Amino acid sequence: MTNRNAxxxxxxxxxxxxxxxxxxxxxxSFAEPVTHVYNPLAYAWKSHQAYLxxxxxxxxxxxxxxxxGPWGMxxxxxxxxxxxxxxxxxxxxxxxxxxxIEHEKRPVEGFQCQRSEVSGRRLWGxxxxxxxxxxxxxxxxxVLNYCPLVFMEESARNRTPDKLLxxxxxxxxxxxxxxxxxxxxxxxxxxxxxxxxxxxxxxxxAVQVEGCRANVTRILHPSPASPASNNDWAGKVxxxxxxxxxx
Amino acid sequence: MRLKAGHQPALxxxxxxxxxxxxxxxxMRLKAGHQPALxxxxxxxxxxxxxEGAITPTCQVACLPVRLRTAFDHTRIHPPREFAxxxxxxxxxxxxxxxxxxxxxxxxxxxxxxxxxMDVGWRVFSCDVPPDRIDxxxxxxxxxxxxxxxxxxxxxxxxxxxxxxxxxxxxxxxxESRWHTENVLSTWLETEIxxxxxxxxxxxxxxxxxxxxxxxxxxxxxxxQSHSPIAWASTEAIEHARLIAIAETVDVSQWPRCQNxxxxxxxxxxxxxxxxxxxxxxxxxxxxxxRIGILLESIQRWTGxxxxxxxxxxxxEEYLAV
Numbered sequence: 001m002t003n004r005n006a007x008x009x010x011x012x013x014x015x016x017x018x019x020x021x022x023x024x025x026x027x028x029s030f031a032e033p034v035t036h037v038y039n040p041l042a043y044a045w046k047s048h049q050a051y052l053x054x055x056x057x058x059x060x061x062x063x064x065x066x067x068x069g070p071w072g073m074x075x076x077x078x079x080x081x082x083x084x085x086x087x088x089x090x091x092x093x094x095x096x097x098x099x100x101i102e103h104e105k106r107p108v109e110g111f112q113c114q115r116s117e118v119s120g121r122r123l124w125g126x127x128x129x130x131x132x133x134x135x136x137x138x139x140x141x142x143v144l145n146y147c148p149l150v151f152m153e154e155s156a157r158n159r160t161p162d163k164l165l166x167x168x169x170x171x172x173x174x175x176x177x178x179x180x181x182x183x184x185x186x187x188x189x190x191x192x193x194x195x196x197x198x199x200x201x202x203x204x205x206a207v208q209v210e211g212c213r214a215n216v217t218r219i220l221h222p223s224p225a226s227p228a229s230n231n232d233w234a235g236k237v238x239x240x241x242x243x244x245x246x247x
Numbered sequence: 248m249r250l251k252a253g254h255q256p257a258l259x260x261x262x263x264x265x266x267x268x269x270x271x272x273x274x275m276r277l278k279a280g281h282q283p284a285l286x287x288x289x290x291x292x293x294x295x296x297x298x299e300g301a302i303t304p305t306c307q308v309a310c311l312p313v314r315l316r317t318a319f320d321h322t323r324i325h326p327p328r329e330f331a332x333x334x335x336x337x338x339x340x341x342x343x344x345x346x347x348x349x350x351x352x353x354x355x356x357x358x359x360x361x362x363x364x365m366d367v368g369w370r371v372f373s374c375d376v377p378p379d380r381i382d383x384x385x386x387x388x389x390x391x392x393x394x395x396x397x398x399x400x401x402x403x404x405x406x407x408x409x410x411x412x413x414x415x416x417x418x419x420x421x422x423e424s425r426w427h428t429e430n431v432l433s434t435w436l437e438t439e440i441x442x443x444x445x446x447x448x449x450x451x452x453x454x455x456x457x458x459x460x461x462x463x464x465x466x467x468x469x470x471x472q473s474h475s476p477i478a479w480a481s482t483e484a485i486e487h488a489r490l491i492a493i494a495e496t497v498d499v500s501q502w503p504r505c506q507n508x509x510x511x512x513x514x515x516x517x518x519x520x521x522x523x524x525x526x527x528x529x530x531x532x533x534x535x536x537x538r539i540g541i542l543l544e545s546i547q548r549w550t551g552x553x554x555x556x557x558x559x560x561x562x563x564e565e566y567l568a569v
Contacts, residue, residue: 069568105561117568118351157564163522224351225567227516231348 010059013186014052018148021179025149028175030168034159036106038099038150040068043108044077046094047086051078054090059187060140061246063219064180064199067147067161070106072117079145080195080222082120083113089124090134105156122222123195126234130247144183146202147176162198180206189214191246196221217244339368340421342549343388346399349375353566354397354542360562361546361554369394369550378404385416389426394418395549397541400432403463411462414541417548429548430463435540436512437465439532440490443510455484458494461514466492485509491529493519505529538563 022041030037041048068074068081076086077096087093096110123143131137149172151159161172184192184206192207192214194200200218207216219237220229228236241247344354355373362369372393376384381402388396396416403414413428444451454469457480466472469490478495482503485491489507494514505528513519513533521533539559546554
């Protein structure tokens with residue numbers, strides 16, 4: 001696929017913003033019950049950078065997720081990055097390192113990871129079915145996560161950013177909001193789509209601050225943990241996007 | 248691995264080394280296109296991971312005797328080898344999971360993990376069956392010789408005569424033509440409730456129901472019952488109860504702190520904020536514990552063996568990415 005990074009100012013701006021985001025969140029600390037924090041922007045930077053290299057100069061739709069899943073972006077550095085979708089469809093296959101402190105039940109194996117994340121498979125599967133090629137998808141669309149960090153408890157259970165302690169959440173939100181604003185200013189899309197309620201709220205907050213022209217909408221989160229998404233998620237989301245005028 | 252599986256037993260597989268091939272072992276026979284005929288014994292379950300209505304081209308195979316669990320992917324084949332795999336007389340016990348929807352249901356994934364961890368060669372199929380055809384599906388599965396069947400809770404509906412449909416079906420031994428049936432959610436709940444009150448050395452109850460009582464709940468074991476039909480109960484009622492069953496979304500911020508080691512069972516959909524309830528000092532059984540409990544009871548009935556709870560827990564967490 002075409003890598004647009006040589007001449008595309010959006011790519012350069014997003015890479016710069018992602019580096020700043022990664023450096024900033026690395027300075028944060030989190031108390032128990034969080035025991036392990038992964039930052040895939042750091043240890044999977046090469047593949048994240050390769051992913052950012054796909055952004056076009058004229059993005060019309062930005063989709064936003066909450067934070068990386070343990071078997072998706074935590075492995076590949078790509079939002080909702082189910083291994084097969086990233087490697088075989090986007091053709092991104094870069095070396096992935098390790099987080100400084102790894103949980104034995106959530107090993108980072110990069111593109112060797114044999115586990116498949118349902119959310120990523122559904123999301124990228126829908127785009128693959130509709131657009132056929134990554135070039136066609138990335139011509140108008142881009143997918144990001146609000147928060148780049150994965151939080152785990154001692155048992156390896158995932159802890160989502162909304163469940164962090166208030167003061168931790170506040171510091172994280174300040175950094176992630178700033179990054180989101182940078183992305184919105186840079187890409188200036190027509191539509192901002194929250195993948196799930198949390199991401200939609202982040203977008204609404206950002207748009208209020210920014211006074212941005214983009215229309216904010218929401219799609220059903222593809223996680224199998226959400227009962228509504230287990231019955232024709234792709235069909236429901238297609239209708240949601242058509243109704244919102246995104247597709 | 249590329250699977251062109253109509254259904255078992257024919258599979259067309261592409262294998263990525265390393266794979267242990269035992270020329271002399273009975274079991275799965277692999278006939279290679281351009282390779283000499285190879286015979287290899289594969290340890291079931293061969294996991295077919297479903298995507299939205301279709302089988303994805305991913306398959307996990309564990310090879311004996313090295314017990315090496317190896318996952319294959321069709322895009323990473325060096326060099327490519329195609330094999331036609333044909334079952335060779337082995338008929339492993341197969342259980343069926345029915346749901347509506349079945350997509351996103353972690354039962355098959357967790358059961359396969361559990362069977363593998365117990366070193367038993369059972370297989371699992373999952374199917375989506377609408378509620379109005381569930382009787383046909385159950386009867387068909389019985390005729391087809393499935394060793395067991397588990398209904399997702401959304402298919403555990405009331406029967407015409409008012410009783411609740413069982414959620415678990417099994418045969419005591421393979422030759423039995425008819426299934427035994429049981430509501431294992433109810434069994435599991437009763438066991439957990441009894442354990443809780445035995446540890447306190449008190450009788451069970453008083454029970455407070457908030458919302459419409461769920462028929463799976465073993466209400467009769469409680470010494471005393473009261474019922475609040477709306478999603479609210481007074482502070483006094485909550486403080487008086489030692490066992491609370493919730494079927495509605497409740498405002499936990501209005502609840503008093505727990506004083507009497509009260510057990511709360513949450514049936515609400517969506518689930519209430521169980522962390523918040525726990526933070527008030529209550530012991531809580533929620534949907535996740537029930538899911539594990541149902542699988543534990545099911546495996547025990549089917550195989551007569553008990554898997555490790557951790558195996559089920561981890562499989563479900565992995566599947567749901569939680």
